[in-house]
Every structure is written in structure tokens, then in C-alpha cells.
Amino acid sequence: MIAIEEIEKSFGHNQVLRRVKLDVPKGCLYGLIGPGASGKSILLKIIAGLIRPEGGRVVVEGQNIFEMPDIELQKFRANFGMLFQNYALFDYLTVYENIAFPLRRMTTMTEEQIRERVADRLKRVQLPGFEDRMPSGLSGGQKKRIGVARATVMQAPYVLYDEPAAGLDPVTSQRIFNLLRDEQRAAGSTVIMVSSDIERLLTVTDRVGMLYRGRLIFDGTTAEAQESQDPYVRQFVHGLVDGPL
Amino acid sequence: MASNDDGSPGLFHTMGESLLGMAETAGGMGVLFGRILARLARLRFDGAEFMRSMYKMGVKSIPIVIVTALFTGGIMVIQAAPIVKRYGAQGLLGWGAGFGTLREIGPLLTALMLSGRVGANNTAELGTMVVTEQIDALRALAIDPISFLIAPRFLAFILTLFFSTLYADALALLGAAYAGKGLLDVEPSVFYNGLTSGLLSFSDVGVGLIKSVVFGIIMALASCHFGLAVKGGAPGVGRAVNATVVASAAGIFVLDYFVSFGIS
Numbered sequence: 001m002i003a004i005e006e007i008e009k010s011f012g013h014n015q016v017l018r019r020v021k022l023d024v025p026k027g028c029l030y031g032l033i034g035p036g037a038s039g040k041s042i043l044l045k046i047i048a049g050l051i052r053p054e055g056g057r058v059v060v061e062g063q064n065i066f067e068m069p070d071i072e073l074q075k076f077r078a079n080f081g082m083l084f085q086n087y088a089l090f091d092y093l094t095v096y097e098n099i100a101f102p103l104r105r106m107t108t109m110t111e112e113q114i115r116e117r118v119a120d121r122l123k124r125v126q127l128p129g130f131e132d133r134m135p136s137g138l139s140g141g142q143k144k145r146i147g148v149a150r151a152t153v154m155q156a157p158y159v160l161y162d163e164p165a166a167g168l169d170p171v172t173s174q175r176i177f178n179l180l181r182d183e184q185r186a187a188g189s190t191v192i193m194v195s196s197d198i199e200r201l202l203t204v205t206d207r208v209g210m211l212y213r214g215r216l217i218f219d220g221t222t223a224e225a226q227e228s229q230d231p232y233v234r235q236f237v238h239g240l241v242d243g244p245l
Numbered sequence: 246m247a248s249n250d251d252g253s254p255g256l257f258h259t260m261g262e263s264l265l266g267m268a269e270t271a272g273g274m275g276v277l278f279g280r281i282l283a284r285l286a287r288l289r290f291d292g293a294e295f296m297r298s299m300y301k302m303g304v305k306s307i308p309i310v311i312v313t314a315l316f317t318g319g320i321m322v323i324q325a326a327p328i329v330k331r332y333g334a335q336g337l338l339g340w341g342a343g344f345g346t347l348r349e350i351g352p353l354l355t356a357l358m359l360s361g362r363v364g365a366n367n368t369a370e371l372g373t374m375v376v377t378e379q380i381d382a383l384r385a386l387a388i389d390p391i392s393f394l395i396a397p398r399f400l401a402f403i404l405t406l407f408f409s410t411l412y413a414d415a416l417a418l419l420g421a422a423y424a425g426k427g428l429l430d431v432e433p434s435v436f437y438n439g440l441t442s443g444l445l446s447f448s449d450v451g452v453g454l455i456k457s458v459v460f461g462i463i464m465a466l467a468s469c470h471f472g473l474a475v476k477g478g479a480p481g482v483g484r485a486v487n488a489t490v491v492a493s494a495a496g497i498f499v500l501d502y503f504v505s506f507g508i509s
Contacts, residue, residue: 076387
């Protein structure tokens, strides 16, 4: 389980997160939604230990990750897979080298085993044979899928996805969400997914949380989110023009 | 004077802000230097990235260093030509060109050339990696960006400048010798005798090489610091590259003064 307790974060005078409290059960696919600049991506980076909050705790497997010494936190991050909004593929490495990167750095697998694992990942994201391509020669959707392959190649127990379908057409977008759902079910991992594509996101999530102006204003099951009468949640989930947002 | 009547920042406010900015940069570079040294001391840096950086920084800079060095030697002779002709001091041409080149012009111009080519490029690369979240991705993959990216580049930058200065010195003297032959009809053998007559020593070469290491440290630190500190997307990368070039050039001249003063 991931327990987020009273997280506060500011950048200068801009308070981005205000006492955010949230529990993500083990094996859950959790969707984090909210309008732009509501703090979703920052919260994701805080959970991964990439940004230190001013207040609060992130407890993973019973350990507050921000009480760990830096070197220990660095090692602990191996428990997380992460897909970044801008893909974050290493542009000087081939697709194969990008996906193999964490395996080469963090495991004792032989090159043959790595080759097999990478080929399997590429097959899963429906891009077999792309090993020798460079990221610069890929479309946005293909980069996302390579990002998914890299985020899941370590089979980490916790996976964080930041806008996995941003900028993609509806069909590719739905395929990506289905792929992430399948991956999560196959691995039994705990997943937190940030997305602005609410319609498709809600087809795969177990639970949903909504951030608004740095506060968590909703936390419940997907069905509860869809049926919520809270004016903010209702307007955002159903994409209504009229409302308080 | 904290602010003007129209509410805009006053002189002292602006000066204070600039000083704070400089202190922040100096502090940031100091902290980064400490982190890099800690990794290098424990040999915790990526060998493949080091070799890649040596190729990109060192090997790819060879043509520009060759051209700069050869013409620098020629320029030294052009400047010396009127005096040499007036006093018939052809025998001292080698010493004059050698003294200026080895102690000052060689390391200085090589550093300035590499500041524009290697330093700016390094900042742009690191800045782009920050903007596209590649640095965050490294950290998310439990990899220390200082060990993996920064320490190898820092070391490669210093070694590149050291070896570039070494062969730039030799090429500048070669350029000077043949410019002397072309412009003043001074035989290369006479030029060589002037160089080795005892007025110059290996300590003159050493002074230049010490300077190249000092310049390399400041340039590598500036380019890595400004690259990692990029904020604000693509325009931020442009600002960081500009800051690197300005800080490196200023740092080179200031440190040149102090090293020259300290060693002479």
C-alpha cells in the first residue's frame, strides 16, 4: 500500500499541494484526476521520491521514504516504475538500449536474458522489431509505448504513469489504457495514473482521486466518481461546461 | 532606494538581487564540485559515458583546435614581425613566439574555443535532458545522475582541455615557424634554436598546462551547473547556454590573472 499523509508542497509563494491525504491499496489501479496545475504530476513525483515535500509523509511498505538517507532512497526507487509525461526516453540510446537500461544497471541478468525480456516487452506494447530504432524516429504513440515498456521492464511492484495518453488519437489512447490495465493485472502491481483523458481513464481504474487547487476533494471507487453529486467532481468527470470549475 | 516612486525595483534592490544571484550560482557550483569530487574519489562514475564524452568533446574538437592553433602561431609572428625586422632579432623569434604561446595564448585561446563548442553543447544537452525529464527518469531508475552523467563529463572536459592545449601549443609553434619563414624569411631551424636556446624551459609548458586544468574545472562546472539548473522549457535552455558561455569566459580571464600572478 502507498499511504500519502498530509503532503504539502510550495514553489516560492505558490502552494501546489495542501495537506493531501490519500491511501492507494495494494494491487489497485488508481486514477488521479483534476484540472491543469492542480498538482497531479508534482504529487506523482513526490510519491516516487523525486521531489521532497515541505510537510507530510509518503509511506510505502511501511517506510516513510523521506526519512531514508539519500543513498537508501535512491535504491528504494528501484521499487517504482515510472512513465513520464514527456516520455523521457534517452535520445542517444536505441529503443533496445532504452528498455534494457534499467536491467543492465540494476540486475545481474545476462545479455541474452535481457534481450529476451526486451523482446517480450516490445511484443507486449505491439512494437516488435523496433529494437534498433532511435527515439527521434518514433511517433508520439510509439514513444509512449516504449516508455511503458521501460517503466514495466523491471516488473516493479509500484508503477506511476503521468499522462500516458496525452496527445494521442482516441483509438491509440484507448489501446494504451487497455495495455496498462493488462500489464497491471498480469503483474499484480499497484498503479497510480494521472490523466486528463477522463473518459478513457475511468474505463480502467479501480479507484479515483480528484485534486483541485492542491487539495484532494474526492477519493472513491470509479463508480462513485461517475455518480458523484459533488459539483466539482460531477462537472469534471462528465466534462460539463457549466459548473463551479 | 529599495524601490522607485513608480514601484519598480530601485538601484540597491537590483544590485542586491544580482549579488544574491551570483552567490547562488557560486554556491551551486561549489556544491556540485563537492559532489563530483566525492564520486570521482570513489571511482563511482560511468565508464561508457566517460568514453562517449571523450569522443564528443575531445576527438570532435580536433579540427577546430588545429585551425585555431596554426593561425594563432601565425598571428604571433605577424605581431612580432615589425620589431624583429627593426632590430634584426630573428634569433629571438622562436623564444618570443614560444613564450607567449606556451604560457598564455595557447591555453587561453584553446579554452575559449572549447568553451563555445564543448561547454555550450554540454549545457544544451543537460538542459534538454532536464526539460524532457530524462534526468528525473534516471533518478526514477535508481541511478545517480552525478555518477552517471556529470562526473564523467567533468573529467572528460578537463582531460580534453589538457590534451587539446598540449597539441595546440605544438601546432601553434609549427604555425609560427612557417609563418616566420614566409613573412620574415627566418628558417625553421633558426626558429627552433630560439625555442631551445635555454630561455624557455619545460616550466613554461607546465604553466600553460596548469592553466588548462584550472580553466577546464571552471568551464566544466559552469556548463554542468547551468545545464542542470535549467527552468522554463526551451527558452530556459537558451538562457542557460548563454550563461555558461559568459560565466566560462569571465571565469577563464579572472582565473588566468590569478594563476599567472600566483605562478610567476
